[in-house]
Amino acid sequence: MSATTTTTGPSTLLKTPSGRLFSQGTEFKYGDFRDDILQNGYAVVNGAVPRDRALKYADDIYTWLEEFKLGFHRDDRSTIHKDQFPDINEKGMCLGYGISHESFTWAVRQEPAVVNAFEKVYDTEDLTVSLDSVNIGFPNRKDIKPNSPWPHQDQDPEKPGFRCLQGLVNLLPNGPKDGGLIVCKGAHWLSEEFHANFKDEEKIWSWTKEWYGFTEAGQAWLEEKGCEWLKVEAEPGDLLLWDSRTPHYNLTSETDQDRFCVYTCFMPVADATKEQLQVKKMAFEETKMTIHWPNAMHVVDLPVFRDGEADPYNRSKPREPVKLIERGFKLTGIPYLEQMA
Numbered sequence: 001m002s003a004t005t006t007t008t009g010p011s012t013l014l015k016t017p018s019g020r021l022f023s024q025g026t027e028f029k030y031g032d033f034r035d036d037i038l039q040n041g042y043a044v045v046n047g048a049v050p051r052d053r054a055l056k057y058a059d060d061i062y063t064w065l066e067e068f069k070l071g072f073h074r075d076d077r078s079t080i081h082k083d084q085f086p087d088i089n090e091k092g093m094c095l096g097y098g099i100s101h102e103s104f105t106w107a108v109r110q111e112p113a114v115v116n117a118f119e120k121v122y123d124t125e126d127l128t129v130s131l132d133s134v135n136i137g138f139p140n141r142k143d144i145k146p147n148s149p150w151p152h153q154d155q156d157p158e159k160p161g162f163r164c165l166q167g168l169v170n171l172l173p174n175g176p177k178d179g180g181l182i183v184c185k186g187a188h189w190l191s192e193e194f195h196a197n198f199k200d201e202e203k204i205w206s207w208t209k210e211w212y213g214f215t216e217a218g219q220a221w222l223e224e225k226g227c228e229w230l231k232v233e234a235e236p237g238d239l240l241l242w243d244s245r246t247p248h249y250n251l252t253s254e255t256d257q258d259r260f261c262v263y264t265c266f267m268p269v270a271d272a273t274k275e276q277l278q279v280k281k282m283a284f285e286e287t288k289m290t291i292h293w294p295n296a297m298h299v300v301d302l303p304v305f306r307d308g309e310a311d312p313y314n315r316s317k318p319r320e321p322v323k324l325i326e327r328g329f330k331l332t333g334i335p336y337l338e339q340m341a
């Protein structure tokens, strides 16, 4: 995309977009989901994955769970229990078992319209994708602790501005009470003002600077500013996107509907350092998980427990070796690293 600018006195008004979204002020309307990201801090790209393919990926996840042969079967709801499938926490996060590199996870990451949405936002095809997790949310679980809201933003308050677009591909019907992503509409615009106001507060502990938890006082401030918390509804195959500054969390379903999704977060390769790409290469080759930052800012290598002991069913590899199309391999960042050598 090229920029067309009109000079009006001392200031220059950008008429058409140039470079990545948010990089400069603009009055331009894209006429697509990017307008929603700009205005509301989040967007839904309907049908980014064709519905039948999304449902097939959900089916693959049920099969994956069943193949542990711990007792879970999709047709018997009484088998939804921590003893009968891999460790999945109250927020639906599965953080082991090589799930970041399973066939369904990589298939979703390589979906052309998913990749294309991020290409549009960053105005480049030279992207790298996070090696992030999958969310497997079952309703009515009594075998684990309840999922309490943890409103947060996934960005260091001391590093303002648009830095990262997060995403997930929703795989099952996801209505208003079905559990899933809750966002604070429009609060990304208030992020800098918010953090200026709250810089001296006692912070909620975080293991990374790239996470900030909103206290009750912080939530009240957002409410006073007129921000609303909304449940994002989605159909199978919809891509949900949000600015990392947008406050968000997830809720468990109040219905009998399961909620499955694959996290998909992309950023320009140019935003990653050579050292980060080297870490990313290691994570890919050793089929490790990363957090949502695609520059492999943190590799997730946590122990997985079963009955208080290391889970003997945990594994470091997916069921099959990772097979990628050419585009998918580029998204690992490895070809770019080789160019830097």
Ligand SMILES: [Fe+2]
Binding pocket: 152, 153, 154, 248
């Ligand atoms: Fe988050």
